[in-house]
Amino acid sequence: MKYEPVIGLEIHIELNTKSKMFCSCSAEYFGADPNTHTCPVCLGLPGALPVANKVAIASAQKLGIALHCENLLSSKFDRKNYFYPDLAKGYQISQYQEPFSLKGYIEFDVNGETVKIDVTRAHMEEDTGKLAHAEVENKKVSLIDFNRSGVPLVEIVSEPQIHSSDVAKGYAQKLQQIARYLGISDCDMEKGSMRIEPNVSLRPAGSNDLPQYKVELKNINSFRFVQKAIEYEITRQTEILEKGETPALETRGWDEIKNKTFSQRAKEMAHDYRYFPEPDLPPYLFTKEYVAELKANMPELPDEKRARFIRDYQLSTYDCALLTTDIDLAAFFEDTVKAYPKGEPKRIANWIIGELLRRLNESQTPLSSLNLVPASLAELLLLTDEGKITTASAKEIFEKMITSGKNAQELIKEFGVEAITTDKLEEVVEMVIKQNDKVVAEYKAGKEQVFGYLIGQIQRQTQGKADPKTAADLLVKKIKK
Amino acid sequence: MKIDIAHVAKLANLKLTPKEEKDFEKQLSAILDYFKDLQKLNTEKVEPISNITGLQNVSREDEPKPSLSQEDALKNAPKIHNGFFEVDAIFQENE
Numbered sequence: 070m071k072y073e074p075v076i077g078l079e080i081h082i083e084l085n086t087k088s089k090m091f092c093s094c095s096a097e098y099f100g101a102d103p104n105t106h107t108c109p110v111c112l113g114l115p116g117a118l119p120v121a122n123k124v125a126i127a128s129a130q131k132l133g134i135a136l137h138c139e140n141l142l143s144s145k146f147d148r149k150n151y152f153y154p155d156l157a158k159g160y161q162i163s164q165y166q167e168p169f170s171l172k173g174y175i176e177f178d179v180n181g182e183t184v185k186i187d188v189t190r191a192h193m194e195e196d197t198g199k200l201a202h203a204e205v206e207n208k209k210v211s212l213i214d215f216n217r218s219g220v221p222l223v224e225i226v227s228e229p230q231i232h233s234s235d236v237a238k239g240y241a242q243k244l245q246q247i248a249r250y251l252g253i254s255d256c257d258m259e260k261g262s263m264r265i266e267p268n269v270s271l272r273p274a275g276s277n278d279l280p281q282y283k284v285e286l287k288n289i290n291s292f293r294f295v296q297k298a299i300e301y302e303i304t305r306q307t308e309i310l311e312k313g314e315t316p317a318l319e320t321r322g323w324d325e326i327k328n329k330t331f332s333q334r335a336k337e338m339a340h341d342y343r344y345f346p347e348p349d350l351p352p353y354l355f356t357k358e359y360v361a362e363l364k365a366n367m368p369e370l371p372d373e374k375r376a377r378f379i380r381d382y383q384l385s386t387y388d389c390a391l392l393t394t395d396i397d398l399a400a401f402f403e404d405t406v407k408a409y410p411k412g413e414p415k416r417i418a419n420w421i422i423g424e425l426l427r428r429l430n431e432s433q434t435p436l437s438s439l440n441l442v443p444a445s446l447a448e449l450l451l452l453t454d455e456g457k458i459t460t461a462s463a464k465e466i467f468e469k470m471i472t473s474g475k476n477a478q479e480l481i482k483e484f485g486v487e488a489i490t491t492d493k494l495e496e497v498v499e500m501v502i503k504q505n506d507k508v509v510a511e512y513k514a515g516k517e518q519v520f521g522y523l524i525g526q527i528q529r530q531t532q533g534k535a536d537p538k539t540a541a542d543l544l545v546k547k548i549k550k
Numbered sequence: 551m552k553i554d555i556a557h558v559a560k561l562a563n564l565k566l567t568p569k570e571e572k573d574f575e576k577q578l579s580a581i582l583d584y585f586k587d588l589q590k591l592n593t594e595k596v597e598p599i600s601n602i603t604g605l606q607n608v609s610r611e612d613e614p615k616p617s618l619s620q621e622d623a624l625k626n627a628p629k630i631h632n633g634f635f636e637v638d639a640i641f642q643e644n645e
C-alpha cells in the first residue's frame with residue numbers, strides 16, 4: 070500500500086530578552102556556570118510571585134502578527150501540571166485557552182512552489198531547566214541546571230498539513246527567518262534557542278483521516294537532521310505498517326552518528342496536565358489600537374522586503390530571495406547601493422551573492438559577526454572603476470576584507486596589488502612584444518591562439534597587476550602598428 | 551462522588567499506603583460532594599472569572615537584576631554535584 074506522511078511541527082523559540090519571563094534573573098545563560106542565574110521565582114520556591122516581562126509579551130504578539138494570526142485581545146496564563154526534575158515548581162506557566170495568538174499561517178517556497186501551512190496557535194510559556202546525564206560514583210544520575218528555567222519561549226504549533234520533509238524544513242526555515250527579522254530571537258538551533266519537534270505518522274494515500282497514532286521527534290539540533298529524522302521515520306513506520314502492525318505512540322530522539330531515530334522513553338509520565346488559570350498572574354486585555362501600533366512598529370518582513378527589492382532594484386526574484394535571506398545581508402546590500410555613487414544594484418548584488426554570501430555559507434558565520442561595512446565594498450568597486458586595481462585583485466581584497474575587517478586602501482597597500490598605470494603597462498607591452506618577436510610574427514601570420522601566451526607574459530612581468538582588458542587592447546594596438 | 555485515588559496520587563507524585571488511600575479517598579469524595587452544593591446555584595448571569603484580584607496587565611520592564619549565588623541556590627538541595635542539583639537518572643534509553 071502507498072502511504073502519505075502526516076506531519077505537524079511544534080517549534081519552540083527562545084526569546085532574546087535580557088531578563089527571564091517571570092523574574093529579573095538574566096536570561097543570557099549560555100555558557101554560564103550552572104545555577105548562577107536563579108532566584109526564588111525560577112527555582113520555584115514557595116511564596117515567590119511571578120511578574121511577566123513586558124518585552125517578552127510584546128515579542129510573542131509581534132510574532133503572532135507576522136504569522137497572520139488572530140491576536141486575542143484578552144489573554145491569560147495557565148498552569149500546566151506535571152512532575153519532571155527540570156521543572157522546579159511542579160507546573161509550567163503556559164497558555165492554554167487564551168494564548169496571545171491563534172489561527173495564522175506561514176507561506177514559503179519549496180522547490181519553486183509556494184506552500185501555505187496553517188498555524189494553530191502561538192502561545193507563550195516559560196522554559197525549563199536543563200538536564201544532563203552523568204555517572205557519579207558508579208551510579209547513573211541526572212544533573213539539573215536551572216539557569217534556563219523561566220526564560221521566555223513562544224511555542225508555534227502547526228496544523229498537521231505537512232506531507233514531506235522538504236516542506237517541514239521550509240516551514241521551519243521561514244519561521245526562523247521571520248523571528249530573526251523581528252529581532253525577537255536568534256533562533257540558533259545548535260544553541261537550543263530554536264527547537265523543532267516534528268510529529269510524524271502515516272496514513273493510506275488518498276485518505277483524509279488523521280492516523281490513530283503519532284510519533285514525536287525530539288532533541289534535533291539542525292534543519293538537516295530534522296529532514297533526515299523525518300525521512301527515517303517515514304521508512305521505519307512504513308515497514309511497521311506493512312507488517313500489519315501500528316507504530317507505538319512514543320517520543321523518539323535522533324542519533325546523528327547512527328543516522329537513525331531511537332525510542333526515548335522517559336520514566337512513565339502522565340499526560341494529564343490539568344491546566345487551570347494561573348492565579349498569580351492577572352489577565353491581559355489589549356485594545357485594537359495597541360495591536361495596530363505594535364504592527365505599525367514592526368520591521369519590514371521578508372516577503373515585503375523581497376517584493377520591494379524586485380520593484381526598486383529590478384533584480385530577479387531569485388537574487389532578491391537570496392539578498393533577503395537575512396535582514397543584515399539585505400541592509401548591507403541596500404547600504405552599499407547607497408554608498409556607491411553609480412548605484413548599479415545588479416553589480417552589487419552579484420558581489421554580495423557571489424562573494425559574500427558564498428563565504429558566509431561556507432564558514433557558517435553570520436554577517437553581524439564580521440567587521441565588514443558597506444562603505445568598504447563601495448570603495449573597492451570605485452577603485453576598480455578607476456583602474457587602481459583589477460577585478461581579480463578586487464575579489465582577493467574583498468576576501469581579505471571579510472576576514473580582517475580592514476578597508477580597501479589599507480589592504481591594497483599591504484598586499485601590493487595596485488594595478489599598474491596605463492603608461493607603465495604600455496612599456497611592459499612593448500617590452501613583451503620585443504622579447505617575443507617570433508611569437509608576435511606567428512600571431513600576425515594568423516595563429517591567434519598565441520595571443521593568450523603574450524597576455525600571460527604581460528601578467529608575469531606585472532605580477533598579475535595588469536587589468537586584463539586594458540592589456541589585451543594595448544597588445545592588439547601595438548602589434549598592429 | 552467516586553475518586554480514582556491511585557490515579558490522583560500518581561498525578562500528585564505521592565506514594566500512599568493502602569490505609570492512606572482508603573482515608574483520602576473518603577475525604578476527597580466528601581470535599582467534592584460538598585462542592586456539588588455550589589452547582590445548585592443559578593450562575594446564568596455570572597461571567598466566568600479566572601482571577602479574583604481584579605488586576606489586569608501587570609508586567610515589569612525587561613531589566614536584569616542580580617540572581618542568587620550558586621551556593622545559595624543549592625543550599626536546600628538534598629543532593630548536589632559540581633554546582634548542579636543531583637537526582638536519580640531520568641532517562642531509560644532503549645534500542
Ligand SMILES: [Zn+2]
Pocket residue numbers: 089092093094106107108109110111112219
Ligand atoms: Zn529568577
